[in-house]
Amino acid sequence: MNAALRNAIAATRTRRRLLWLSVVLGAGAVLAAVGLLTTSGYLISRAAQRPEILTLAVAIVGVRFFGISRALLRYAERLVSHDLAFRTLTDLRARFFRRLIPLVPGGLPGLGRGELLGRFVGDVDSLQDLYLRGLAPPLVALLAGLVAVGVAFLILPAAALVLAVALLLGGVAVPLVARAAARSAGRRQAAARAELGAELVEIAAGSAELAVAGRGEDWVERAERSGRRLAxxxxxxxxxxxxxxxxxxxxxALAVVAVVAVSIPAVGSGALAGTMLAALALLTLASFEAVAPLGAAATSVDACAAAAERIEVVLDREPPLREPSAPRPAPDGPLAFEDVGFAYEPGAPPVLDSVDLVLRPGRAVALIGPSGAGKSTLAELAVRFRDPDRGTVSLGGVPLPRIGGEAVRAAVRLAPQDAYLFTTTLRENVALGRPGAGDEEIRAALEAVGLGPWLDSLPEGLATEVGEAGSRVSGGQRQRIAVARSFLARASFLVFDEPTAHLDPAGAADLQRRIAAFADNGAGVLIITHDRVALDAFDEVLELRGGRVERVGRGLPWIHGSARADDGGDGDRHGDPARRLGHGRPRRQRDVGGGVPADLRPQ
Amino acid sequence: MGPSRQDPDARSRARETQRRLTRTSRAARAHLILTVVLGLATAALLLAQATLLAQVIAGAFLDGRSLASLTPLLVWLAAISVGRGLLDAGFEAGGRLGAAKVMAELRSRLVRTLLLVRPGTVREERSGELATAAVQGVDALEAYFARYLPQAVLAALVPLAVLAWTVPRDWEAAIVLAVTAPLIPVFMVLIGRLAERSTRRRWRRLARLGDRFLDLAGGLATLRANGRAEAQADSIAAAGESYRRETMKTLRIGFLSALVLELLAMIAVAIVAATVGIQLAEGALGLTAGLTVLILAPEMYMPLRRLGAQFHASADGMASAEAIFAVLDRPPAVAAPAVTRPAPRPDREPLVLEGLRFSHPGREEVLRGIDLRIEPGETVALVGPSGGGKSTLLSLLLRLADPGAGTIRCGGVDLCEVDPAAWRRHLAWVPQRPTVFAGTVADNVRLAAPDAATADVRAAVAAAGLAPVIAALPAGLETRVGEGGRRLSAGQAQRLALARAFLCGSPLLLFDEPTAHLDEETEREVAIAVRKLAAGRTALIVAHRPELATFADRVLRLEDGTITAPADALTPAMRERRSAPPPQRVVA
Incomplete structure (x- = not known):
């Protein structure tokens, strides 16, 4: 038994009383069935001696008692064992979630994506099988088996010995053999299944390409061949x-034969009352109910052990950073990167080499750069999802590691790339930015990201369900909702990681303008983007390249911006003196043009 | 036991799928026959075992026979024991074989549907799920074929056999059995109905609660960024607790049917024991007959009880079969032409689209009347917002779907009258996200031209701007890519697809945003390759970004299902391109 499985079993520690209750009830149910058959065997044998009917009354009552209690005990046992499984699962989920919090997104390299997290969630949920089918049945078998053998011993010790051996065979050897067969089959088939699975994924995903290339028949033949190998x-x-x-x-069945065989001479010698022969045979038959579920238990324990191990791997990871022991409150003042360097692994080439960047309240900064340049890493450093390897990220002059992580994220609000929408209403999804926000504020935030007309078109308004993980809204709407979340937050700084990735150029320009315009409310806005549109709306345009941040056009961003700003607007492209000198409020081309961008039209 | 197993909707769906499996699958029918044969043998051995055991016990007890004189009977009993073991082994092995065969049949039909009948029907993100259902789903089918089906057969055979055996021995006990056994299904149905109504709504709510955990874990980074992760951890515990309480309420009713079943079975056995006992005491019955009846009585209810337990496990298994049936059920994408005409040549004849309309089933119309004429050798760029119908238009040209109305003609031939495979031989298509198939780079480039010479592959790779990438790979063109090999980035996959198009040399090119999801530098490289390829061929390029539109002869805007801005004035870049000498074709 591996350590992960032991830990999973230890999760029932706090529920020990429930576990024992379910074991006792389960054993009771098995023993009631044993009692029913044993008593009936005796009853019939005694009756065959043709006594007064009244002398059978006790046995008849016994038979009925066992019959009814059997049914009730089984019912109670099922309820208790399910209750136990649900309780433990709830504990496990909450524990797993808490351990996961500090690991996402920094602590699980390559595992941070929702789909993989979903797989872990499946593993956690599959552990309920352990509590339902893996844990109690062996204990029930042990308890009920011991009592049955004990009763048999009182009747005829030799028969008890035969029964004990047979139960061990049926309860230990048979499940072990079954498990070994299942394991070796699993091993043998794993490669063939994986190969066929990969082929089917290709076929399903690339069927159109294969058909257009005229290769459909070839791939059918290929899949058939792999299928035959697996078969x-x-x-x-x-x-x-x-x-x-x-x-x-x-x-x-053989155990019954053996018990009868050792009992017949005892009847002949008078060591065993003849009336008990049928009772012993039926007792043997019935007690195997105790070990019947063990084969399934053995395989389910195996499956759970694998799941437990995968979970353990996640939970054993060190959180990538430590919270300060005496956290300071987040001060006012600029968000600053000084000579920041970062590499994903020690020794690996750094993603960020020496980044210097200052974000001041009321300023809108755009950071552009090719994919893979480390833009998202920079965003994660800004909210202390990660710590830099070199240099400091500070807020109002205080390095982030001295401020509590939650306080940092309250002051610097990140809208992560591929922002997630939860399966709930539009209202709840936006209100995530600031719980307790009123409908008017939520509506205003949605209007600020250009979703006003769409919201008005929804019959259910803010109460509209967004579907599973936001499946009922378009990619563009999803991103605008995520931006609205940040607008609602009242944070000093807002960081947006690729907020326009799923928008067409006109939509992207519209949203980037709206985000830049939000800086007028006094917040410092940093937008990380690969979309070089509407850059003229920003106070500063920086470029991340080769791990360093460079100023594009040194305070004249519109020169670069206008080269691509073919998407409307007739703004000032001639360099506003006030802006060049860095005095006063720059005039920005932040008018959010009329008309409804394409991605906002009702779907 | 998760909510899915008790969800009444899922249960009736599972039942329908089971019926359908037996109806449509030859392997499933063969397996059903095998199971019935094994069931008959099992019932016979059951009766023999009970009768012999009763004879042995009665002989030793009442007649005082010795072990030696009973040994032949005991040997027979031992043989029957082994026989019953073998029959059970047969149920399991036969069930597994049946499951494997049925799954292979389903898989084969699925593959044919996907590749030949309805290509392009599965969205990329669902392909993994479908593949899992078609491979691992066999385990779930085993639960049905190896465990549920045998119990269902036994539940039909064994009670009748037991009853037939009991009547001549003890008709009073037979009456008890005959009255109680039918009560069980009746009561279960009654209680099931009651429970179903009261639980249906609750299950739906519970399923939502269960999904909530998944939802929260999936969005954990977002929660953390918004400072809401800790609060949600508490809510998971609270939601779990309310989930448990609700579920237990439901289970208390849900388990009632099992309770009633058990209660009826046990009380019936107790009554049989008492009836037999009283008749024995009155001398109206022999011990052998009485014991036989007593041993058989619990067997009468056993298959019924097991059936209930197995049903849930097997119903779970039907989900994978359902997923496959869902794909098989879709109608073919392209209706087979009544008369097949030879495929027209798009390099000689113009492509004429007239009044083209299309809508996906149950959704708003995507194309609302497209009229378009593309001359041979012309490059047309198609721009417009996402969701405007650009990709749909391409899929109609690719003959992956039939137009709802209107026609596509090439040289006067309606494409609906042409074998799609023959038409597609004249096409090269670069989709938005090309699939990289498991195999070498060269295999991948050769996708549409399997017999191409290596030198041509190299030329195509170079033309697509992929040569530097290939040079950096350890084994060059022979490097394995795709599943189990090296992963290619989106940009590399795009250029690989371009290399495919270069190699196959088809005269009509259909590009679907070949530079979407690329960063700027890669975009530029791909755009250059596209431009080279389009030279001298007919090309329709769906463009998201202006780079790709600049060298087109015409730029059309497709919005709201119609072409709204035909042939804009030439942009300066276009004019410039026009005056430059045309790029050379790289691969003939």
Whole structure:
């Protein structure tokens, strides 16, 4: 048993009383069935001696008692074991989520994406099988088996010995064989399944390309070949699996034969009352119910062990950064990067080499750069999702590591790339930016990102459900909603990571203008983008290249911006003196043009 | 036991899928016959076992027979025990074989549907899910074929066999059995109905609660950025607790049917025991007959009880079959032409689109009347907002779908009258996200021209601007890429698809935003390659960005399903390009 599985089992520690209750109820249910058959065997044998009917009354009552209690005990056991599984699962989910918080996005290289997180969630949920099918049944088997053997011992010690051996065979050997068969089949088939699976993914994803290239038949043939290879393995494994499944039936029936065989001489010698022969045979038959679920338990424990291990790998990771022991409140003042260097792994070439950047309240800064230049890393450093390897990121002169992470993120609000929408209403999704915000504020935030007309077109307004992970809104709407979230936040600084990735050029320009315009409210705005549109709306345009930040056009961003700003607007492209000198409020081309951008039209 | 197994909607869906499997799959029908044969044998052995055991016990107890004299009977019993084990092994092995065969059949139909009947039907993000269903789904089908189906057969056979065996031995017990056994399904249906109504709504809410955890974990980075992660951790615990309480309420009713079943079965056995006992005491019955009936009585209910337990497991398994059926059920994308005409040549004849309309089933019309004429050798750029119908127009030209109305003609031939495969031989298509197939780079470039010489592959690679990338790979053109090999970036995959188009030399090029998702430098490189390729061919280029539109002969704007701004005035860049000498064709 591996350590991960032990830890998963230890999660029931706080629920020990429930676990025992479910074990006792389960064993009680098995024993009631044993009692029912044993008593009936005795009843019939005694009746065959033709006594007064009244002398049978006790046995008849016993039979009914066992019958009814069996059903009730089973019902209670199922309720208790499910209750236990749900409680433990809830604990486990909350614990897993808490451990996950400091790891996302910095601490799980390559694993931060939603889909992979979903896989872990599936693993956590699959552990309920452990509590439902893996943990209690062996204990039930042990308890019920011991009692059954004990009762048999009181009747005839030799028969008890035979029963004990048979139960061990059926409860230990057979499940082990079944598990071994399942394991080796799994190993043998794994490669063939993976290969076929990969081919099918290709076929499903690339079917149109294959058809256009005229290669459909070839790929059909290929998949059939892999399918045949897998099928021949499956044929072989079916027989070993079948034998493992039939073994318990054979062992049970043979155990009855063996018990009867050792009991017959005892009846002849008078050591065993003849009336108890049928009782012993039926007791044996019934007690195998205790071990019947163990084969399934063994395989489910295996599956759970694998899941537990995958979870453990995640939970064992060190959080990438430590919270300060005496956190300082976030001060006012600029957000500054000084000589910041960062590499994903020690020794790897740095993504950021020496970044210097200052973001002041009321200023709108655009940071452009090719993909892979480290723009998102820079955003994550700004909200202390990561710490730099070199240099400092500070807020109002205080390095971020001295401020509590939550306080940093309250002052510097990041709208991450591919912002996530939760499966709830539009209102809840925007209000994530500031819980408790009123409908009017939420409406205003949505209007500020250009979603006003769309909102008005929704029959349910703010109460509209956005669908599973935002599936009912378009990519462009999703990004605007994420921006609205930040607008609502009342943070001193707003950082947007690729807020226009899914917009067409006109939509991108519109949204970048709106984001730049938000700086007029006094917040410092940093937009990280690869879209070189509407850059004239920003006070400063920087470029991240080769791990360093360079000023583009040194305070004359519109020169560069206008080269691409073919998307409307007739703004000032001649250099405003006040702006060049850095005095006063620059006049920015931030008019958010009329008309509804394409991505805002009702879908 | 998760909500899915108890969800009444999922349950009825699963039942429908099971029926459909047996109806449509030959392997499934063969397996059903095997299962019935094994079931009959099992029932016979069950009766023999009970009768022999009763004879042995009665012989030793009442007649005082010795072990030696009973040994032949005991040997027979042992043989029957082994036989029953083998039959159970047969159920399991046969079930697994059946599951593997049925899954192989489904898979084969799925692959044919995807590649030959309805290519391009599955969205990329769903392909993994579908592949998992078609490969791992076999495990779930095993639960149905190896465990549920045998119990269903036994539940039909064994009670009848037991009853037939009991009647001549003890008709009073037979009446008890005959009255109680049918009560079980009746009660289960009644309780099931009751529970179903009261739980349906609750399950739906519970499913939402369960998804919530997944949702929160998926958006954790967003939650953290907004300072809401800790608060949500508390809400997970609270939601879990309310989930548990709700679920337990539902289960208390849900488990009632099992309770009633168990109660009926147990009470029936108790009544049989008492009836048999009283008749024995009155001398109206022999011990052998009485014991036989008593041993058989629990067996009467056993398959029914197991059936309930197995149903949930097998219903879970139907989800994968459902996913495959959902794809198989879609109608073919392109109706087979009644009369096939030879494919026209787009390099000689103009392409004429008239009144073209299209809508995806159940959605708003995407194309609302497209009229367009493309001359041979012309390069047309198609711009417009996303969702405007550009990709749909390409898929109609690719014959991946039939137009809802209107025609596409080439040289006067309606493409609906041409075998799609023959028409596609004249096309090269570069989709938005080209698929990189598992294999070498060379295999990938050869996709549409499997027999091309290596020198031509090299030339195509160079023309697509991919040569520096290939040079940096460890084994050059023979480097394995795709699943299990090196991952190519989006830009590299785009250029790989361009190299495919260069190599196959088809006269009509269809490009779907070949520079989407690329950064600026890569975009420039790809644009240069596209321009080279388009020279001397007919090309329709869906362009998101202005770079690609600059060298087109015409720029059309497709918006709201119609071409709104035909042939804008030439941009300065276009004029400049026009005056420059045309680029050379690289691969003939």
């Amino acid at each position: 021949s393995l499956q044929r072989r494994d079916a027989f070993s699996g079948g034998l493992a499944a039939g073994a318990l039936t054979a062992v049970t």
